[in-house]
Amino acid sequence: EGLDGRPFSRQRLLVVANRLPVSAVRRGEESWSLEISAGGLVSALLGVKEFEARWIGWAGVNVPDVRGQEALTKALAEKRCIPVFLDEDIVHQYYNGYCNNILWPLFHYLGLPQEDRLATTRSFQSQFAAYIKANQMFADVVNQHYKEGDVVWCHDYHLMFLPKCLKEYNSEMKVGWFLHTPFPSSEIHRTLPSRSDLLRAVLAADLVGFHTYDYARHFVSACTRILGYEGTPEGVENQGRLTRVAAFPIGIDSDRFIRALEVPQVQDHIRELKDTFAGRKVMLGVDRLDMIKGIPQKILAFEKFLEENPDWRDKVVLLQIAVPTRTDVPEYQKLTSQVHEIVGRINGRFGTLTTVPIHHLDRSLDFHALCALYAVTALVTSLRDGMNLVSYEFVACQDSKKGVLILSEFAGAAQSLGAGAVLVNPWNITEVAASIGRALNMSPEEREKRHRHNFAHVTTHTAQEWAETFVSELNDTVVEAQLRIRQ
Numbered sequence: 086e087g088l089d090g091r092p093f094s095r096q097r098l099l100v101v102a103n104r105l106p107v108s109a110v111r112r113g114e115e116s117w118s119l120e121i122s123a124g125g126l127v128s129a130l131l132g133v134k135e136f137e138a139r140w141i142g143w144a145g146v147n148v149p150d151v152r153g154q155e156a157l158t159k160a161l162a163e164k165r166c167i168p169v170f171l172d173e174d175i176v177h178q179y180y181n182g183y184c185n186n187i188l189w190p191l192f193h194y195l196g197l198p199q200e201d202r203l204a205t206t207r208s209f210q211s212q213f214a215a216y217i218k219a220n221q222m223f224a225d226v227v228n229q230h231y232k233e234g235d236v237v238w239c240h241d242y243h244l245m246f247l248p249k250c251l252k253e254y255n256s257e258m259k260v261g262w263f264l265h266t267p268f269p270s271s272e273i274h275r276t277l278p279s280r281s282d283l284l285r286a287v288l289a290a291d292l293v294g295f296h297t298y299d300y301a302r303h304f305v306s307a308c309t310r311i312l313g314y315e316g317t318p319e320g321v322e323n324q325g326r327l328t329r330v331a332a333f334p335i336g337i338d339s340d341r342f343i344r345a346l347e348v349p350q351v352q353d354h355i356r357e358l359k360d361t362f363a364g365r366k367v368m369l370g371v372d373r374l375d376m377i378k379g380i381p382q383k384i385l386a387f388e389k390f391l392e393e394n395p396d397w398r399d400k401v402v403l404l405q406i407a408v409p410t411r412t413d414v415p416e417y418q419k420l421t422s423q424v425h426e427i428v429g430r431i432n433g434r435f436g437t438l439t440t441v442p443i444h445h446l447d448r449s450l451d452f453h454a455l456c457a458l459y460a461v462t463a464l465v466t467s468l469r470d471g472m473n474l475v476s477y478e479f480v481a482c483q484d485s486k487k488g489v490l491i492l493s494e495f496a497g498a499a500q501s502l503g504a505g506a507v508l509v510n511p512w513n514i515t516e517v518a519a520s521i522g523r524a525l526n527m528s529p530e531e532r533e534k535r536h537r538h539n540f541a542h543v544t545t546h547t548a549q550e551w552a553e554t555f556v557s558e559l560n561d562t563v564v565e566a567q568l569r570i571r572q
């Protein structure tokens with residue numbers, strides 16, 4: 086129960102994110118199939134069950150015709166999803182442009198690619214205008230479905246303007262905003278031409294949440310240094326209005342993974358994998374094919390390990406699942422070619438007539454195949470990552486195997502799984518190569534001890550607990566603000 090006496094399980098929650106948990110594929114004029122979307126945000130949101138939740142977002146397709154829109158709206162309603170229709174130009178300027186070519190690299194400390202720098206600077210204003218327009222379109226849909234007493238929970242860097250748009254409609258709306266990426270140091274944020282507008286728009290929310298304390302601290306510093314507002318232990322204050330800012334580390338639905346390991350189909354997959362890779366140890370990478378995931382660096386570290394450890398060359402394989410993402414953004418296209426080039430070179434160098442050291446797949450896998458794969462050793466070497474829930478999913482699937490997790494110190498997960506994982510600096514391929522050797526040679530006792538720590542964390546800090554904590558804090562924050570006004 087919250088301070089207002091409302092049981093959370095019956096509270097209506099409007100969850101607004103750019104991407105819905107399901108993406109649509111058109112099969113006919115009025116027929117659609119729905120597939121689970123990729124990414125950490127969706128993997129966490131699917132674990133949020135104890136609310137009467139509705140999801141509002143983009144279904145990942147352009148639907149110009151009214152009949153198609155009506156049919157898709159109907160199909161999505163069965164999944165409690167409500168679509169926001171974005172046309173091609175908005176997707177190009179808002180999603181490919183401002184979100185994924187400007188905010189995403191900046192928030193992950195990657196900067197703009199050299200050759201794009203000037204072009205991006207020129208198109209900045211029109212992309213920012215499209216960003217505001219898109220946020221307003223999301224707000225319109227929220228407003229159509231909002232009922233008094235609902236909690237509106239906005240997600241991620243795509244929707245930083247949404248809290249402002251919503252409060253302009255209705256200042257009584259309970260609005261939370263949560264960022265799934267890192268929030269960078271204020272020195273990085275202040276390079277954005279729209280730095281102040283973005284901060285002010287987010288501050289319209291009642292509660293602002295981040296994965297880690299460091300991200301929350303960076304956000305508060307940006308508000309104090311750039312806007313001149315006051316940072317307090319509670320959050321950010323301006324002219325008597327407080328926006329509460331805090332850390333809420335996300336989790337997964339760990340039971341879903343643990344239960345899947347018992348499913349016969351998964352056990353068959355595991356047996357098949359064991360036969361296929363008999364006599365070899367499997368290192369596993371599962372990432373969206375994104376610059377932040379450090380896939381080229383990981384593969385180069387694996388090459389270094391093979392170079393330095395000839396005895397291991399026919400005894401270890403790197404299985405890299407790279408899920409295609411944001412394929413219309415040129416940077417992602419370049420990354421795909423770069424990864425293919427490196428994999429080809431290393432397989433040419435160390436492969437034999439019958440085996441290659443790297444199996445690289447540009448595709449996603451279904452849930453059961455993924456659970457079976459997780460039953461080995463994982464290599465998560467993100468250059469920066471808000472949290473990285475693949476590392477959590479790997480741990481959840483390890484109860485009998487106790488595989489080793491090699492984890493980047495620049496993933497939010499390093500703060501929660503650091504004691505159990507082998508932490509690495511992904512930019513230092515010598516260190517990552519040495520950690521691969523360490524993981525492969527680790528004693529069963531040490532593996533067990535490390536695994537136990539991580540397993541306890543992943544199974545207690547779940548997605549459900551994360552959502553309950555955030556929503557409860559949001560309810561309390563609103564009640565406290567009302568009390569303050571009355572005093």
Ligand code: G6P
Pocket residue numbers: 103104123124125126127241265266410411
């Ligand atoms: C990250 C972001 C999510 C996003 C996901 C997949 O996890 O934080 O907001 O949905 O990547 O990316 P996409 O662009 O395909 O939605």
